[in-house]
Amino acid sequence: MNIQSETLSKLNSRGKNPRILGFDELRRDFMELTQQQIEAFDKDGYLFFPELFTPEEVKKLNEAVPQLYDRREAYNVREKGSQAVRTNFAAHLYSAPFARLGRHPRMVKPVEQVFGEKLYMHQFKINGKMAFEGDVWQWHQDYGTWINDDMMPEPRAMNVAIFLDDVNQYNGPLMFIPGSHKRGVLKAGHDLTTTSYPLWTIDNQLIRQLVERAGGRERGIVSPQGPAGSMILFHGCLVHSSTSNLSPWNRVSVYLSLCAVSNHIRRFKRPEYIAHRDFTPIECLPDDCLLTDHPVDLLWGNGMPNSALETSLEKIPA
Ligand code: SIN
Ligand code: MN
Numbered sequence: 192m193n194i195q196s197e198t199l200s201k202l203n204s205r206g207k208n209p210r211i212l213g214f215d216e217l218r219r220d221f222m223e224l225t226q227q228q229i230e231a232f233d234k235d236g237y238l239f240f241p242e243l244f245t246p247e248e249v250k251k252l253n254e255a256v257p258q259l260y261d262r263r264e265a266y267n268v269r270e271k272g273s274q275a276v277r278t279n280f281a282a283h284l285y286s287a288p289f290a291r292l293g294r295h296p297r298m299v300k301p302v303e304q305v306f307g308e309k310l311y312m313h314q315f316k317i318n319g320k321m322a323f324e325g326d327v328w329q330w331h332q333d334y335g336t337w338i339n340d341d342m343m344p345e346p347r348a349m350n351v352a353i354f355l356d357d358v359n360q361y362n363g364p365l366m367f368i369p370g371s372h373k374r375g376v377l378k379a380g381h382d383l384t385t386t387s388y389p390l391w392t393i394d395n396q397l398i399r400q401l402v403e404r405a406g407g408r409e410r411g412i413v414s415p416q417g418p419a420g421s422m423i424l425f426h427g428c429l430v431h432s433s434t435s436n437l438s439p440w441n442r443v444s445v446y447l448s449l450c451a452v453s454n455h456i457r458r459f460k461r462p463e464y465i466a467h468r469d470f471t472p473i474e475c476l477p478d479d480c481l482l483t484d485h486p487v488d489l490l491w492g493n494g495m496p497n498s499a500l501e502t503s504l505e506k507i508p509a
Contacts (some may be wrong), residue, residue, distance in 0.1 A: 202359065222300040232305065236372035236429035237415070243297055244353065244420035248481040253355050253419075255288045256317060256443060265500065266464045267275040271387040275324035278388060281464040281499075283447075286492040289315070291487055292353070292445065296475040298422065299449065302349045306451040313337070313348050313450040317355075319443055320363045325436035327385070329392040332371075333448065334427035335379045338392050341466045342457035342506065344431075346372075346427040348450035354421045355443040363436035364414045365423065367470075368401045372426035393430060394431035401430060449473070458506050463499035 224238070232238050259279050260267060266280040283293035292298070293312055302310055319325060333350055337343035356365045379391035402411035415423050425431065427448070436442055449455075455470040467489075476485050491499075 213354055222296055224301050224304055229305070232424070232426070235367075235369040235413075237367055237369070237413075237423055237425040238301075239415040239417070240422040240424075241417040243422045244481070246420065249355055249419045249482050251288050251446070253443070255282075255286050255354070256398060259286055259288065260319065260385065264495065265462070266495065268388055268451050270319075270321075270324055270326050273310065273324050275321040276319040277326065277386070278319070281315055281467070283312060283315045283489065283496070285489050285495070287484070287487055287489065288481065289317070289445070290489060291476055291480045291485055292489070293447065294473055294476045295480065296478055298351055298353070298447075299473055299475050302351070302449045303426065305349065306347055307398045310349075310449040311452050311470045311472060312467055313341075313343075313448040314446075314454070315448075316446045317443060318446055319441065320433070320436045321443075322362070322436060322439045322441050322500040325363050325442060326387070327435050328431075328433045329382060329385060329390055330398050330430055330432040331379065331390050331392050332377060332428050332430055335376055337427065337448075337456070337466075338376060339391060341459050342355060342460075343454060344457065345454050347454040348427050348448050350423075350425045350427060350429075351445075351447050351449060352423040352425070353445040353447075354417065354419050355445060356441050357418050358416045358421070358442055358444070359438075359440070360414070360416065361436075361438035362440045363433045363438075364416050364442070365433050366432055367410050367425065368398070368405050368430045369410060369413055369487050370405050371430035372428035374401070374430075374441075377430070398430070418507065433503050457509065459501075460501050462502055464495060 198495050225266060228238055259282055260276040267276050268278045269275060270277045282289040293315060299310060334346040352365060377393055379393050381389060382392045383389050405411040452470055459468055
């Protein structure tokens with residue numbers, strides 16, 4: 192699914208020369224998904240948008256990462272037995288560049304289109320997958336956690352991955368089993384030992400079957416790879432994983448989950464920095480917000496409130 196070539200042909204059919212328009216105008220044109228893309232998402236469970244963000248935009252984000260990773264805070268989860276950050280949570284609440292990314296129309300608009308309603312930020316992570324140190328993410332579905340832990344009613348939340356580094360076959364790219372989202376919530380076990388982060392993982396026998404049914408060695412597993420600035424949208428039930436990063440190249444990527452507002456979680460079993468409790472609809476910023484340093488409110492700019500660590504098993508009203 193190459194959105195660039197789609198748009199190029201759309202523009203060509205309007206009699207315009209895409210080369211004269213330049214990339215910025217092309218990118219703005221990407222915000223509405225075509226019928227063909229919606230059908231591909233429904234069938235395969237993901238869409239890939241290479242180079243959706245420019246190198247200048249990615250640079251603004253990348254420059255903010257080291258000082259976020261340096262902080263000794265609960266929201267930085269480090270790899271098992273290492274100081275390398277595996278996941279930084281909730282940067283959109285205390286880092287201006289990431290707050291802008293969390294309200295970027297190139298990411299938010301297509302997801303609003305898929306769900307037909309406004310969205311709120313359910314989760315925001317910057318995954319390190321650092322050179323030599325980045326550990327595996329076992330095979331799993333995210334909606335398994337959202338329903339089991341957070342009581343999210345339906346899988347009406349979209350996973351988004353935005354590459355801040357080039358992603359290639361060596362630095363631990365995401366792997367998907369195409370079409371596996373059609374199977375709904377699959378049986379999973381809570382893995383508390385393999386990595387530093389607990390995950391509801393799917394056993395090998397079931398993965399073998401799913402891959403075989405998806406085409407075996409012929410596209411039974413796919414792995415969208417590309418330059419920094421590329422984006423993937425993937426379904427909350429799509430089975431995915433990634434291997435460790437033994438290469439000398441970091442694979443920093445932003446992963447966020449945008450949930451339809453009416454589908455907000457019904458309990459706060461996980462800390463707020465992991466599963467957010469503010470269901471206010473996201474209002475998009477202008478398309479150039481990453482480069483113009485558009486002003487943004489940073490609710491946790493003076494530190495994370497202690498309440499963000501509190502958890503409860505009580506059910507909250509719809
Ligand atoms: C995830 O599944 O949440 C992260 C996967 C990855 O970083 O490769
Ligand atoms: Mn996941």
